[in-house]
Amino acid sequence: MRTSIATVSLSGSLTEKLTAAASAGFDGVEIFENDLLASPLTPEEIRARSADLGLTIDLYQPMRDIEAVPPKEFERNLRRAEHKFRLMNRLGTDTVLVCSSVSPLAVDDDALAAEHLHRLAESAQEHGVRVAYEALAWGRHVSTYDHAWRIVEAAGHPALGTCLDSFHILARGCDPKGIEAIPGEKIFFLQLADAPLMAMDVLQWSRHYRCFPGQGGLDVTGLVRHVINAGYTGPLSLEVFNDVFRQADAGPTAVDARRSLMLLQEAAGIAAPPAPVQPTGFAFAELTTPDAGAVSSLLGALGLARTARHRSKPVELWQRGDARILVTTDPVRHRDGLALAALGLESPDPVGAAARAESLLAPVLPRYRAPQDAPLDAVAAPDGVEIFFCATDRAGLPNWREDFPPLSGDGAGDRDPRGAVLRIDHLALTQPWHQFDEAALFHRTVLGLRPQESVDVADPYGLLRSRAVTNDDGTVRIALGIGPGPSDDAGRAQHIALATDDVVAAARAFQDAGGRPLPVPPNYYDDLAARFEFAPGEAETYRELGILYDRDEHGTFRHFYTETVGRVFFEVVQRDGGYRGYGAQNAPVRLAAQHALRPGRR
Numbered sequence: 001m002r003t004s005i006a007t008v009s010l011s012g013s014l015t016e017k018l019t020a021a022a023s024a025g026f027d028g029v030e031i032f033e034n035d036l037l038a039s040p041l042t043p044e045e046i047r048a049r050s051a052d053l054g055l056t057i058d059l060y061q062p063m064r065d066i067e068a069v070p071p072k073e074f075e076r077n078l079r080r081a082e083h084k085f086r087l088m089n090r091l092g093t094d095t096v097l098v099c100s101s102v103s104p105l106a107v108d109d110d111a112l113a114a115e116h117l118h119r120l121a122e123s124a125q126e127h128g129v130r131v132a133y134e135a136l137a138w139g140r141h142v143s144t145y146d147h148a149w150r151i152v153e154a155a156g157h158p159a160l161g162t163c164l165d166s167f168h169i170l171a172r173g174c175d176p177k178g179i180e181a182i183p184g185e186k187i188f189f190l191q192l193a194d195a196p197l198m199a200m201d202v203l204q205w206s207r208h209y210r211c212f213p214g215q216g217g218l219d220v221t222g223l224v225r226h227v228i229n230a231g232y233t234g235p236l237s238l239e240v241f242n243d244v245f246r247q248a249d250a251g252p253t254a255v256d257a258r259r260s261l262m263l264l265q266e267a268a269g270i271a272a273p274p275a276p277v278q279p280t281g282f283a284f285a286e287l288t289t290p291d292a293g294a295v296s297s298l299l300g301a302l303g304l305a306r307t308a309r310h311r312s313k314p315v316e317l318w319q320r321g322d323a324r325i326l327v328t329t330d331p332v333r334h335r336d337g338l339a340l341a342a343l344g345l346e347s348p349d350p351v352g353a354a355a356r357a358e359s360l361l362a363p364v365l366p367r368y369r370a371p372q373d374a375p376l377d378a379v380a381a382p383d384g385v386e387i388f389f390c391a392t393d394r395a396g397l398p399n400w401r402e403d404f405p406p407l408s409g410d411g412a413g414d415r416d417p418r419g420a421v422l423r424i425d426h427l428a429l430t431q432p433w434h435q436f437d438e439a440a441l442f443h444r445t446v447l448g449l450r451p452q453e454s455v456d457v458a459d460p461y462g463l464l465r466s467r468a469v470t471n472d473d474g475t476v477r478i479a480l481g482i483g484p485g486p487s488d489d490a491g492r493a494q495h496i497a498l499a500t501d502d503v504v505a506a507a508r509a510f511q512d513a514g515g516r517p518l519p520v521p522p523n524y525y526d527d528l529a530a531r532f533e534f535a536p537g538e539a540e541t542y543r544e545l546g547i548l549y550d551r552d553e554h555g556t557f558r559h560f561y562t563e564t565v566g567r568v569f570f571e572v573v574q575r576d577g578g579y580r581g582y583g584a585q586n587a588p589v590r591l592a593a594q595h596a597l598r599p600g601r602r
């Protein structure tokens with residue numbers, strides 16, 4: 001189906017909005033009156049610009065407080081409407097949206113509303129345009145889609161139909177099944193928006209918190225199925241009022257928006273992009289650093305060994321068990337010092353995974369590689385982290401490890417195997433504050449991971465939001481975080497959590513090897529001993545080693561943190577009994593401890 005987006009959903013000038021919508025591949029736009037009024041372009045120029053960009057103008061909006069008002073008021077409304085119909089002719093758009101009235105002058109009289117809308121449609125028809133009547137969820141007398149449709153039906157005019165908006169319908173908990181009773185040709189327009197489930201006034205909710213389908217908690221897909229069953233053939237149009245998107249770059253927001261519509265169409269069974277290929281593990285995490293000194297000591301203290309070096313690039317492979325960390329020395333690229341620049345996902349079908357990613361508008365990265373290197377497909381995540389689709393030592397597939405001839409000597413395994421690092425447990429990646437919803441949707445649609453509940457974590461200098469995305473068996477877990485603000489360092493931290501089967505032994509070995517764990521305040525341990533029952537000496541061991549503790553209904557979680565180098569720190573974790581979380585309980589203590597270590601803080 002054709003896709004469209006309302007200009008209110010994107011930031012910038014009207015020209016910037018049009019350009020972003022076109023670049024993301026939308027077919028059309030809804031033009032908001034304010035965007036037109038504020039534009040230096042004439043309606044004819046806007047029309048030409050849109051056409052040049054390959055966009056149709058599918059809707060002009062909104063007209064407000066038209067119907068069921070006193071006669072003098074209505075005559076004034078009609079005159080205003082005629083002006084807009086002429087403007088629409090200049091713009092080259094044939095449909096105008098009329099919101100149900102919120103005016104205190106409006107009366108609760110469906111027959112009068114129908115008569116007024118009939119007269120409005122009569123005038124619209126004379127100008128060759130049509131009117132789509134939409135029930136706002138907070139409309140004074142008309143606030144549900146079925147009520148709006150009854151009035152449209154009663155008005156009985158060919159230039160009058162209804163506009164359905166998923167937010168207004170689902171936010172009020174209306175059953176969208178009844179949409180199938182509306183003849184498809186009388187549904188003049190369909191606007192789509194999702195929203196996180198929140199207990200708040202519906203107007204505030206709509207004006208500030210709408211998001212793209214798939215980013216919230218409303219069943220937008222189910223609604224679209226009903227609209228299609230009704231016979232609707234117009235565009236799927238996104239109309240998202242969102243305080244964050246209004247500030248974010250229009251380009252990436254428009255791509256995020258189109259991706260959400262692709263997922264929606266896939267879920268509704270009206271489009272079939274290449275199937276998702278869920279990753280089955282982490283092949284590697286890649287750190288980039290201007291100088292490998294500090295990270296080498298840290299990895300060594302964690303028990304990883306430098307086992308191989310890339311045959312042609314300054315990249316070292318550090319390894320222990322199935323945990324593989326690539327360290328790329330690049331004096332130019334990383335002004336941040338150490339940063340997590342890439343991750344390798346073990347994929348059952350790397351080529352299929354890349355095809356899926358590309359079809360869902362993930363930026364495909366050029367392969368800078370020597371002729372003999374294994375071909376690896378990579379895409380960029382919204383935070384710029386590169387994601388490689390890999391096969392590690394699997395027959396019949398290009399093996400990235402063959403690009404890393406082993407180094408002799410310095411092998412893993414010469415340390416006490418207790419407390420050994422087994423694999424990467426999870427990665428925690430802080431997202432730019434205005435791209436959090438985009439990142440969650442990207443990881444879900446492009447990588448086939450499942451988003452978990454979002455949690456809020458108190459930081460001494462703000463509030464962090466965190467949402468994990470995981471594969472089905474928990475072998476890929478990525479905790480997406482959003483920091484307190486654009487300028488905060490903690491808001492840019494990234495971390496790699498390594499799994500062990502004996503965190504106490506791992507912590508001892510780390511300290512014996514010269515590693516410095518993040519210091520945890522004694523108050524934490526006093527409280528811990530009161531919250532849980534421990535075996536004699538157990539809590540003291542945790543206190544001594546800086547180990548944090550958490551428990552859920554499945555099992556226990558014990559973990560410690562290293563100091564931070566550049567943007568990156570490590571965590572070593574032991575999950576027992578199927579513990580599902582990430583120690584969110586302990587995150588405020590961890591964040592405070594990290595802040596305390598920063599220069600100038602006490």
Ligand SMILES: O=C(O)c1ccc(O)c(O)c1
Nearest residue numbers: 062099134165206207239
């Ligand atoms: O918030 C509003 O006023 C408003 C305006 C037009 C719409 O289509 C809508 O859904 C809401």
Ligand SMILES: [Mg+2]
Nearest residue numbers: 134165191239
């Ligand atoms: Mg709407």
